[in-house]
Amino acid sequence: MSLFSKTCEYALRAVFYIASKTADGSKVGIKEIARNVNSPEHFLGKILQDLSRKGILDSAKGPNGGFFLHPKSLKRPIADIVSAVDGDNVFTGCALGLAHCSERNPCPLHHEFKKIRNNIAKMLTATTIGQFNKELTLGKILLKEV
Amino acid sequence: MSLFSKTCEYALRAVFYIASKTADGSKVGIKEIARNVNSPEHFLGKILQDLSRKGILDSAKGPNGGFFLHPKSLKRPIADIVSAVDGDNVFTGCALGLAHCSERNPCPLHHEFKKIRNNIAKMLTATTIGQFNKELTLGKILLKEV
DNA sequence: ATAATAAAAGATATTTTTGTCTTTATTTTT
DNA sequence: AAAAATAAAGACAAAAATATCTTTTATTAT
Ligand code: FES
Ligand code: FES
Numbered sequence: 001m002s003l004f005s006k007t008c009e010y011a012l013r014a015v016f017y018i019a020s021k022t023a024d025g026s027k028v029g030i031k032e033i034a035r036n037v038n039s040p041e042h043f044l045g046k047i048l049q050d051l052s053r054k055g056i057l058d059s060a061k062g063p064n065g066g067f068f069l070h071p072k073s074l075k076r077p078i079a080d081i082v083s084a085v086d087g088d089n090v091f092t093g094c095a096l097g098l099a100h101c102s103e104r105n106p107c108p109l110h111h112e113f114k115k116i117r118n119n120i121a122k123m124l125t126a127t128t129i130g131q132f133n134k135e136l137t138l139g140k141i142l143l144k145e146v
Numbered sequence: 147m148s149l150f151s152k153t154c155e156y157a158l159r160a161v162f163y164i165a166s167k168t169a170d171g172s173k174v175g176i177k178e179i180a181r182n183v184n185s186p187e188h189f190l191g192k193i194l195q196d197l198s199r200k201g202i203l204d205s206a207k208g209p210n211g212g213f214f215l216h217p218k219s220l221k222r223p224i225a226d227i228v229s230a231v232d233g234d235n236v237f238t239g240c241a242l243g244l245a246h247c248s249e250r251n252p253c254p255l256h257h258e259f260k261k262i263r264n265n266i267a268k269m270l271t272a273t274t275i276g277q278f279n280k281e282l283t284l285g286k287i288l289l290k291e292v
Numbered sequence: 293a294t295a296a297t298a299a300a301a302g303a304t305a306t307t308t309t310t311g312t313c314t315t316t317a318t319t320t321t322t
Numbered sequence: 323a324a325a326a327a328t329a330a331a332g333a334c335a336a337a338a339a340t341a342t343c344t345t346t347t348a349t350t351a352t
Binding site: 005007040041042043060061062063065 | 339340341342343347348349350351
């Protein structure tokens, strides 16, 4: 498996893209986003609509409309996106799928897994949505295969 | 999401259970396994048949038959189970779902994620199937909710 | 006002994952 | 040889995730 659902992967790639394209206050359309993060347009549309409802990004209809991020939003951790899309399983779930990860009734992998899960959480809360804008603009990092 | 598919979670829990019950050379039936790792019997049956075909565990039909593990198998890393069931995405996959995680064309999360993925791989190759037998027998760790 | 643009929403479809039920094959015990 | 036990296999079903297509609503520009 992967750390994130496919939906969440799309969401993260798209939000990174939007961040790097709208830091100057402009907007970007779903077609362009979908093309540049290599995701199905309408499916991604729903994902972004959902994130918009949840206040993670903003959108405007009509000509010159599109999705965009307020400067303030660029400071948010990507953990916000992950939990909005995938819930909190990645932050609190048991490695072996037990209903409640617990210190008192641990599964065999609990003690080792706990550390890994903490590292994941640390990474997701420490990295912000806007943190890669420069590198993305420079093409030093990518959101889709070349 | 979770680190492993549900199928893989069932597999790991079941193999741990089988390990702890057959270290003495006896065998254990699918009904008992399913009950003790809280998984759907027939579904788990297929999973174990598959692992059996792949040589990770063994089985015997007929009265007093069941699933069991050779002492040698107890030394194998649980990474073998994970890759047999879920493939190698957890060991090599990109955090953002790009087709090829790459050092030359990294995604935004690559550098941080690489470390985490290495820790996961390290844990999965370092822990063996039989390593928890004693604790399981003592009830200090669990394979299903109490 | 009208037309054009773009997101939002709705309906439907496909694929993958997860789960159930039934039958068959193999082995052991009697 | 017959009966019982047990895994293996096959067919089918339900649920969840992923994807597509169409219609509606809001906004802007003319
Ligand atoms: S109980 Fe399984 S990871 Fe904590
Ligand atoms: S390219 Fe994404 S994790 Fe390596």
